[in-house]
Amino acid sequence: MEIAIVGAGIVGIATAYELACDGHRVTVYEQRSAAAEEASFASSGLLAPSLLIPWAAAGVGAASTSLLWGRQPAFRMVRGAGRAEYAWLWSWRKAARSANAATTLAALEQLGRYSLERTRKLSAEFDVDIETSHGMLVLLRTKNDIRKIQPVPQLLRDSGQTIEEIDADTARLIEPALSGDVALLGALHAPGGESANCRLFAQVMRYAAQELGVSFVFNARVESVSTHPATLQIAGEQTPRRADAVVLCAGLASAALLQRLGLHLPMAAVHGYTLSAALREDLHAPQGTVIDPVHRITIARQGQRVRVSGGAELGHGGGEHHPDTLQKLYSALSGWFPGGAQLSPQKIQIWRGARPTLPDGAPAIGPSGIPSVWLNTGHGASGWALACGSARLLANQIAGAPMAMALEAFSAHRF
Incomplete structure (x- = not known):
């Protein structure tokens, strides 16, 4: 045809x-x-487990109202948001509570595993280095942080994937550059986690x-x-x-x-941000990917760069960057991995782009x-x-x- x-x-x-x-x-x-x-152009880079990607599905951590309300909500309504955007947001919240939410999550998990297998096969056929990094940590400051990603851990385990609960000392053995100055109760470790350069x-x-x-x-x-x-x-x-x-x-x-x-x-355009910074010192940088579930921020290693991703905005906002969101990304990188990346303006690539998203x-x-x-x-x-x-x-x-x-x-x- x-x-x-x-x-x-x-x-x-x-x-x-x-x-x-x-x-x-x-x-x-x-x-x-x-x-x-x-x-x-500048996606977070996360490939697997796909359900741990922040904002992957409406049914993940849906009980957390702090995503939408409060002094610094993770999900922002910006200039240009109108009736259509608020209607979409209502549908998104409804999808998280619907009877079909568990079925949708299971289907996304299966598609994620199938897609990872296909991506790996094609990468091997093309014989190309796509700046892949392995292993993923979901960092937990408190016992309540794990609620931000429920019910994903058990769903992944039920599908045969390895998700381990580890303490802070073990987390720092896996990611030696993690700052010792930030309170850390422990982490969820996905040894099969993977990130790579999409573009x-x-x-x-x-x-x-x-x-x-x-x-x-x-x-x-x-x-x-x-x-x-x-x-x-x-x-x-x-x-x-x-x-x-x-x-x-x-x-x-x-x-x-x-x-x-x-x-x-x-479909709505959910805008997000990424900061891409050149590596400063390998020993101080992440080796794989870490996720901060409270702020829904990811920090991923991509070759000789570190990419930090976060933010979710409805409305075009005139293409303007939100200073508070960018500051959160800078703070996450310098807080968890001090000295790991070059944070001077000349060394940073800032990107804001739309992620076309359906309510579920x-x-x-x-x-x-x-x-x-x-x-x-x-x-x-x-x-x-x-x-x-x-x-x-x-x-x-x-x-x-x-x-x-x-x-x-x-x-x-x-x-």
Whole structure:
């Protein structure tokens, strides 16, 4: 088939690669001038366990009202937030308390394991170093901190993953650079935890896809999609482009295109921040990944850099950075790993980007219900962790091949 993909982030590139592997003729349309320029540009890097990624799903630590209220809430409503954003937030809180929350978490956990396996396999095939680091600690200052990530630990254990409760001394043996000046009761240790450079992998996979015949068309904003037959209208072009099928992988742009086709997908842009700092001293830097569950901040090693991620904002905010959120990220890095990174302004890359998120945190994967239109979008904070698995599953579904897992939890019509 001739398949058009809208969006050249990590999900769109992975989808293009998998479909090309199956023999399809694939063209990717991207409104930016390069691949992986939006949510994939500076992701936290966390691959596994995917359910421990902050903001991965609405049902994680949902009882904590401090996420939304208080002097310094982790989830902020910023300038530009209106009725739609508040309605989405209500849906997000409702999803956390729904009867389907446990089912959604289980499906996300299974997809995360499947995707990690696929990512590792492709990385080995490409024979490329994607700055992978191993091991993850969830740092616990008090006994109550573990509530911030419930019910994830037991769910991971039930799936066969190793999650160990360790004391502070053991945590500092695993991460020797952890500051001794910060109160630490203990940690949860995921020895199978993994982090890597999303944008680097996306670029490698893009070149691999091109070798399979995939075409990338940049600076191409898709204004509309039509069916019978499937066509895409590109801004500035008079003649629509034909295809046998269209796969929407473009985050919020996917939701807008679907709206014009009569399908409402309740997606919101949840903005987050990352700070990427050059390594200063290896002995003082993290070796793997640590998570602060109270502030939902991650600190991950990526080669010769350290990346700190956090924050969740609804509303565009004019693209302005929130000083208090950035200060939290700086404080987390310098507090937990003093001297590990170069924190001068010239050595820091600051990024604020949108994570297209559906209320329950799960993506939409599979048929849209509209002829010739397929979906692989709305992965939220877990786009990197779920990209390769989502792409392979969608390719199998399009081919009518056996499925490694059921996709009911990711139906676009579940809302």
